[in-house]
Amino acid sequence: MRLLIKNIGALEGGESAEWLLCDGGLISAMGSGEPPAAERELDARGALVTPGLIDCHTHMAFGGWRQREIPMKIGGAGYLDILAAGGGILDTVRHTRALSESELLERTRGFAREMLAQGVTTVEGKSGYGLDTETELRQLAVMHRLGEETPLETAVTFRGAHAVPPEYAGRADDYVDFLCGELLPAVREQGYAEFCDVFCETGVFDVPQSRRVLERARELGFRLKIHADEIDAIGGAQLAGELGAISAEHLIATDERGMEALAAGGVTAVLLPSTSLYLGKSFARARDMAERGVRVAVATDFNPGSCPSLNIQLCIMLACQRYRLFPREVLAAVTENAAAAIGREGRIGRLAPGMQADIVIWNAPDIDTLCYRFGSNLAKTVIKKGEIVHEAD
Ligand code: IZC
Ligand code: ZN
Numbered sequence: 420m421r422l423l424i425k426n427i428g429a430l431e432g433g434e435s436a437e438w439l440l441c442d443g444g445l446i447s448a449m450g451s452g453e454p455p456a457a458e459r460e461l462d463a464r465g466a467l468v469t470p471g472l473i474d475c476h477t478h479m480a481f482g483g484w485r486q487r488e489i490p491m492k493i494g495g496a497g498y499l500d501i502l503a504a505g506g507g508i509l510d511t512v513r514h515t516r517a518l519s520e521s522e523l524l525e526r527t528r529g530f531a532r533e534m535l536a537q538g539v540t541t542v543e544g545k546s547g548y549g550l551d552t553e554t555e556l557r558q559l560a561v562m563h564r565l566g567e568e569t570p571l572e573t574a575v576t577f578r579g580a581h582a583v584p585p586e587y588a589g590r591a592d593d594y595v596d597f598l599c600g601e602l603l604p605a606v607r608e609q610g611y612a613e614f615c616d617v618f619c620e621t622g623v624f625d626v627p628q629s630r631r632v633l634e635r636a637r638e639l640g641f642r643l644k645i646h647a648d649e650i651d652a653i654g655g656a657q658l659a660g661e662l663g664a665i666s667a668e669h670l671i672a673t674d675e676r677g678m679e680a681l682a683a684g685g686v687t688a689v690l691l692p693s694t695s696l697y698l699g700k701s702f703a704r705a706r707d708m709a710e711r712g713v714r715v716a717v718a719t720d721f722n723p724g725s726c727p728s729l730n731i732q733l734c735i736m737l738a739c740q741r742y743r744l745f746p747r748e749v750l751a752a753v754t755e756n757a758a759a760a761i762g763r764e765g766r767i768g769r770l771a772p773g774m775q776a777d778i779v780i781w782n783a784p785d786i787d788t789l790c791y792r793f794g795s796n797l798a799k800t801v802i803k804k805g806e807i808v809h810e811a812d
Pocket of ligand 1: 478507508511618646649722723724725
């Protein structure tokens with residue numbers, strides 16, 4: 420069925436046009452003047468039209484919440500203090516291990532509906548709340564099934580190197596042996612994860628341990644991601660550059676040398692402004708990165724600890740206000756640059772003939788308004804592969 424969007428007021432993320440035609444899940448034509456006929460028509464009534472948003476960094480398949488950490492945090496405990504005391508990620512691991520695949524899928528499906536309603540048509544989701552073979556594979560299966568069974572497209576990332584599990588307490592190197600020897604091959608065999616990510620951070624995995632996991636993952640055919648410099652700059656950005664990772668994520672504490680390494684390695688910087696907000700940290704040096712030729716993407720980091728929000732529109736406002744990115748740069752950060760962070764550029768993230776028909780019609784006349792009116796959901800009609808998947812009341 421052909422779907423026509425007409426009376427577009429402002430088209431962003433592609434050449435300007437007044438109408439856009441979808442056919443067979445793709446954008447088949449765009450233009451100005453008299454639109455062609457189609458079986459179904461949507462009148463944009465002068466509104467903004469953009470590519471579907473891409474949330475290229477989440478940990479959305481998890482059990483439980485961590486609201487009970489709030490008094491500890493207000494009392495002065497930091498993210499790494501809570502983790503070192505057996506809480507934080509390890510608390511979520513306990514809750515995630517307790518859920519069956521169908522229970523975990525049901526929860527995650529609820530998040531997927533909220534994301535679609537926000538204008539997100541593709542999401543990346545990481546494992547890392549199992550830290551054992553069975554639960555890690557279950558989390559990956561849930562992210563895969565979410566993509567098969569809902570309109571939300573998923574990119575699946577294995578992140579067994581998220582924390583050292585209680586079974587390996589004080590034996591991080593042994594856990595790294597287990598990851599390289601057993602878990603990574605099992606994940607490869609399962610076939611759902613495209614990417615392998617590591618939490619390279621003080622007290623979690625140091626640079627040599629992160630390197631071991633990532634080199635083994637590369638050998639097995641995964642593309643590499645790395646959580647780097649979220650709290651301390653211990654060399655994660657340099658490692659990402661050296662290994663030619665597809666992306667490095669967080670980068671709150673990244674210094675000049677880290678930025679150079681990202682630019683030289685062609686690594687996309689995935690920045691997570693809601694995490695900075697929620698942890699009360701500084702904001703990544705997005706403006707400096709962009710000016711040094713680093714491709715900048717922005718995502719939510721949705722997870723139960725450091726960012727219990729899947730609101731990508733909040734990230735859009737923060738990217739503008741706190742990263743000092745211009746509205747067009749912000750839009751690129753949640754569309755085409757986010758597509759590059761998950762190896763899908765050329766198929767999603769832009770509006771052009773031949774691209775997948777992932778489109779949002781907004782309750783807004785222009786992208787400045789998206790960066791401005793935070794707190795309200797401005798997505799009006801959300802289209803995935805040429806089908807309407809959400810319409811605001
Ligand atoms: O559950 O705390 N930063 N991992 C690294 C997270 C945040 C997720 C969590
Ligand atoms: Zn994360």
